[in-house]
Amino acid sequence: MQSLNISTSAMRGIQQALDNTANNLSNIDTIGYKRRVASFSELLTDSMNEQPATDNQNRNTPMGIRIGSGAHLGMTKLDLGQGSLKQTDVPTDVLIEGDGYFLVTRKIKDANNITVDEESRFTRNGSFKLSYDDDKGYVLHTSSGHILTDENGANIVFPEPVKNISISPDGTFSADGMPAPVKIGVWDVENPDQLKQVGENLFDAELAFGAGPQSKYTSAYDNGVTLRQGALESSNVSMTEEMSQLVNIQRAYQLNSRAIGISDQMMGIANQLRSR
Template sequence: MQSLNISTSAMRGIQQALDNTANNLSNIDTIGYKRRVASFSELLTDSMNEQPAADNKNRNSPVGIRIGSGAHLAMTKLDLGQGSLKQTDVPTDVAIEGDGYFLVTRKIKDANNVTVDEESRFTRNGSFKLSFDQDENGYVLHTSSGHILTDDSGTNIVFPEPVKNISISPDGAFSADGMPAPVKIGVWNVENPDQLKQVGENLFDAELAFRAGPQSKYTSAYDNGVTLLQGALESSNVSMTEEMSQLVNIQRAYQLNSRAVGISDQMMGIANQLRSR
């Protein structure tokens, strides 16, 4: 029975690793996507110490027999490796060079069209579009999901009129014709990105309270040498070759444990036949 438990727990973890690889491959063309790497750990083990004293003579191994319970998928670690930069020459496209995230927000309204909450999300996708927003009564830079880009204080960047000749410096300074003064695009550093919760659309939950500024929880990534590149986008850091080799390893591991389940079933069948005689 123990062999069945070990093999089935391994097959369950391998299936989750397969799902993770499939998710990486499906996002190979997603702008700013960071791949996840499956990591396994050992389940609880049992130790049998009731051995005769005679068995302990001339023994090189520790006293007792350790019986494992298999392995499981412990976590899927976020790979923060820099993706390749793709030149687009679109003035509102921005790529982050280094470890950092844009903070984007979107208002949540009730049935009476009253703002009751605000979503705060992190993203590496710098493909922004300029359009008019009725709530802000001005023009904003927003993502494809409708989240608005914020400045270095966590406030939405709003322009009273359409801007032209946009210029974004490496330190995040945003300037254009008709702007009274430049604003600075906020890029934030997350100490432990593995704790960020993915919420879809290549976004992470920033876990900020309503109307709370990002300074209360995060630090500016510019202090760590992060720079911005205008007219470019960061590609996904997923490698097709690496993911396909991982897929082959997962398939072989699944076949091995599936065969172990079959052999264990045959052994128990033989034991039952011998007992019935």
């Protein structure tokens, strides 16, 4: 029965690794997407220490027999490798060179159109569009409707349409029609693996309503991060690596499936011997 449990737990983890690979492949063309790498860990093991004295003679291994319980998918680690540069020459497209995230927000309103909460999200997707927002003015927003923020966590708002947009490597945003330049906020996350994916290539920044990003994160500019205007970061998913991983997953699944079949045959033989 132990062999069945080991193979079953392994096949369950392999299925989750397959889902992770499929998710990476489906986002190969997603701007700013970071692939995840499946990592397995061992389940609890037992040790049999009470053995006959004859087993201890000429023994080179430590005392006891370790009986494992299989493996499972421990975590899917975020690969922060820089994606390739995609030149677009669109003034509102911004590429982050280095480790950092844009902070974008969206107001949540009740039935009376009163703001009751605010979504704070991180993203590497720098494809922003300039459009009019009824509550604020002209803003830079993502395809999901989240608005880009500045270095203080406030939405970047323009009183009127702007022209001749210029974004410097240090994040300074200036254009004709702006009262004064603003600086785009880019934030450093110490442990990106803890970020929760919420869909649409966004991560939950886990900021309370009204709390600024400075209360939890530091500016990525302090670590040498720069911005590039008119370019986007492609996904860092490699088709070659993912297909190789897919073959390895298939081989592992076949191996454990065969182990279950052999265990079933062994138990069938044992039942037949007992019945005689």
